[in-house]
Amino acid sequence: MKIKILKSVLEQNDNQAQINRKKFKQTGTLGVNVMGSPGCGKTTLIEEIVKSMKDKYRIGVIEGDYAGTVDAEKLSSYGIPVVQLDVSSCHLNADFVGSALNHMSLDELDIVLIENVGNLICPAEFDIGDLLKLVLYSVPEGDDKPIKYPLMFSQADAVVLTKIDLLPHFEFNKKKVKESISRLNKKFELFEFSKKDPTSVKLVANYLESNFRKLVRSYGDL
Amino acid sequence: MHELSVTQEIVRILVDEAERHGVKSVDSVKLSLGAFSTFQPYAVNFYFDILKKDHPMLKNTRLEIEVRPGECVCRECGKRFFSESLTQSLPVCPNCGSIFVEILSGRDFKILYMEVNDEDKNSKECS
Numbered sequence: 523m524k525i526k527i528l529k530s531v532l533e534q535n536d537n538q539a540q541i542n543r544k545k546f547k548q549t550g551t552l553g554v555n556v557m558g559s560p561g562c563g564k565t566t567l568i569e570e571i572v573k574s575m576k577d578k579y580r581i582g583v584i585e586g587d588y589a590g591t592v593d594a595e596k597l598s599s600y601g602i603p604v605v606q607l608d609v610s611s612c613h614l615n616a617d618f619v620g621s622a623l624n625h626m627s628l629d630e631l632d633i634v635l636i637e638n639v640g641n642l643i644c645p646a647e648f649d650i651g652d653l654l655k656l657v658l659y660s661v662p663e664g665d666d667k668p669i670k671y672p673l674m675f676s677q678a679d680a681v682v683l684t685k686i687d688l689l690p691h692f693e694f695n696k697k698k699v700k701e702s703i704s705r706l707n708k709k710f711e712l713f714e715f716s717k718k719d720p721t722s723v724k725l726v727a728n729y730l731e732s733n734f735r736k737l738v739r740s741y742g743d744l
Numbered sequence: 745m746h747e748l749s750v751t752q753e754i755v756r757i758l759v760d761e762a763e764r765h766g767v768k769s770v771d772s773v774k775l776s777l778g779a780f781s782t783f784q785p786y787a788v789n790f791y792f793d794i795l796k797k798d799h800p801m802l803k804n805t806r807l808e809i810e811v812r813p814g815e816c817v818c819r820e821c822g823k824r825f826f827s828e829s830l831t832q833s834l835p836v837c838p839n840c841g842s843i844f845v846e847i848l849s850g851r852d853f854k855i856l857y858m859e860v861n862d863e864d865k866n867s868k869e870c871s
């Protein structure tokens with residue numbers, strides 16, 4: 523006998539992602555999904571964003587590390603709420619993020635930066651309910667990554683080229699990168715960041731700020 | 745590698761449905777996988793054989809994963825095309841060879857139905 527099921531395997535994740543997204547919208551909190559390869563500079567950029575924005579905005583961080591708590595400890599030292607998730611998976615999913623949100627008072631936060639697990643494949647498959655996707659892409663990875671991981675780059679709201687100070691040491695054609703992402707994605711913004719240049723985080727911070735304002739404006743319209 | 749979490753979800757749904765219908769043993773499960781999904785059937789089967797051991801009703805269950813065609817459109821020349829089989833890599837435009845291709849359908853992964861032995865079904869529903 524056949525028993526019909528007809529359910530998407532990702533249905534539960536998608537449902538929870540919608541719950542998370544609604545929570546962010548209702549509390550006027552910009553939930554930002556920070557993705558990129560292992561070691562591409564996610565924690566470094568988050569740290570610089572926190573330093574540059576924390577006096578003006580209330581920022582929280584969710585750290586989705588595969589193992590260890592070093593990243594979370596570093597960020598807690600700025601006196602902001604940090605929730606560390608023991609993910610033991612190749613990506614964050616909506617349930618993990620949902621449980622982290624239960625440990626944060628979103629009403630008292632403007633921006634939550636979510637560091638996904640370092641990986642260019644799996645996090646693109648699992649919606650976590652964020653309102654903005656930042657894809658970090660570091661110069662030493664080489665300029666062919668958008669072609670190899672199209673799903674990730676096609677979903678990005680913004681791509682941040684990181685470790686840009688290393689440009690002289692690697693074969694990395696920025697123009698080619700921009701062209702190949704443009705073919706996958708019609709609306710992304712492109713930024714450059716180097717931890718050696720403290721002003722480079724400014725443009726990323728401005729971008730987050732304008733998205734936060736947009737969110738609050740639409741929130742006022744509800 | 746991300747097959748582990750989808751397989752956990754498959755097991756969760758199957759246990760749930762089996763309990764709801766009072767099924768003691770599931771023979772087989774039919775799933776449909778879009779040709780452009782990045783999930784690999786062999787990996788799903790591999791994890792399923794491990795995870796099913798924890799659930800008596802799934803002890804003898806086989807998964808049948810059927811690949812459904814997916815549709816693409818080429819962003820360079822506009823050609824629409826289908827893939828019948830799991831691509832496992834990027835779709836390439838058959839017309840101009842471009843890899844800048846938009847996937848219109850075929851990324852989904854669904855559980856269609858489970859096949860159970862009538863005698864295994866207890867009388868829960870009939871009472």
Ligand SMILES: Nc1nc2c(ncn2[C@@H]2O[C@H](COP(=O)(O)OP(=O)(O)OP(=O)(O)O)[C@@H](O)[C@H]2O)c(=O)[nH]1
Pocket residue numbers: 558559560561562563564565566567593639640684685686687688715716717718
């Ligand atoms: N030269 C240079 N090095 C950088 C830059 N940003 C980060 N790094 C270095 O790159 C390494 C990895 O940086 P992280 O910020 O830990 O990278 P991550 O993406 O958080 O890494 P995982 O969490 O392990 O995936 C560290 O040694 C950083 O010091 C940069 O702009 N320039």
Ligand SMILES: [Mg+2]
Pocket residue numbers: 564565566593637
């Ligand atoms: Mg990190």
Ligand SMILES: [Zn+2]
Pocket residue numbers: 818819820821822823837838839840841842
């Ligand atoms: Zn073409």
